[in-house]
Amino acid sequence: MLNYELIKEEKVYCAYCKFIEKNSLNNKYNNKYVNERLNKLEAIFDLKIEELGEEINNEVCSCKSPSWYMLYASYLEGETPVICGDCGKSVPLYRLPKIMGQEEYFQELNWQRDYQNVDNLYVSCLSDRFTYRQMSNPNSQLSKKGRKICHEFEKSTNKPFYYYLANLKKNLNRCPICGEEWQNSNNSKTVDFKCEKCRLVTDKE
Ligand SMILES: [Zn+2]
Ligand SMILES: [Zn+2]
Known part of the structure; x- marks a missing residue:
């Protein structure tokens, strides 16, 4: 909600x-x-719940068991920062295990909020260098926080959990961690490229 x-x-x-x-x-x-x-x-109060209808823009993953996931956010408001790697739709956080000893999903929601704030600044061109680095460098504070979440989810779900790195200037020709060429994701519903070794994904643009 x-x-x-x-x-x-x-x-x-x-x-x-x-x-x-x-x-x-x-x-x-x-x-x-x-x-x-x-x-x-x-x-x-006397509480009652009534269903008014279906929101037509709602895109939720209905895969039985996604083969992989990615952590993704953008300045556009999103319900959840986790995307199913197979269908490209949102995965409600409550379908995933709680990680890092949390009773809730605060780390994931905080990361999403931070990402949205940084992306908003980038889109408004208020702080290009800082925001560009935060979203495109795998070792920025924002990326490190996100990659840690991916790592923990991967341990708990036993499914590959990738971190989405924004290719804002279309200059990420190779994986910026290992320097090797990206592999094609072969899935147009999600992302263009991935590096399996470093658990990063990105798009051409
Ligand atoms: Zn799915
Ligand atoms: Zn790599």
Whole structure:
């Protein structure tokens, strides 16, 4: 869920929300904060959930078992920073294990927020050198944080987990970590190139 609008209609309060999947509200996905708030709300209100319809721009992965994943964000708001390597659609975080001893997905969401902030600055041309480096250099603070998340997810899922490196000036002709040529991803739904060894992916432009 990204956001909600709270509308008061006489004695009824309606919160209009968007969810990534039909079953996103299933209790099994609740964390302790959700349960705490839910208990408080249930003590005061008679809660009802009504489905209004399907959001047509929602693109969620429905693969049974993705063969690989990538960590990806952009200045455009995204529901989740994880993309399925097979279909190229979003993977809800609650489908993935919790990593780094967290009870939640704060590291992943913080990384996504940081990336969006940096990308926004880049798009507004306010700090080209800094933002370009953060997104295109695999050893920038932002990339290191992201690659650590990929590494931890790979350990927990036993599936290849790649980090998306932005090829903003179309000059990443080779993998910037090992210096070897990129391999073709052979999947037009996701990315153009990958380096299996370094777990990096990128696009031609
Ligand atoms: Zn998928
Ligand atoms: Zn490499």
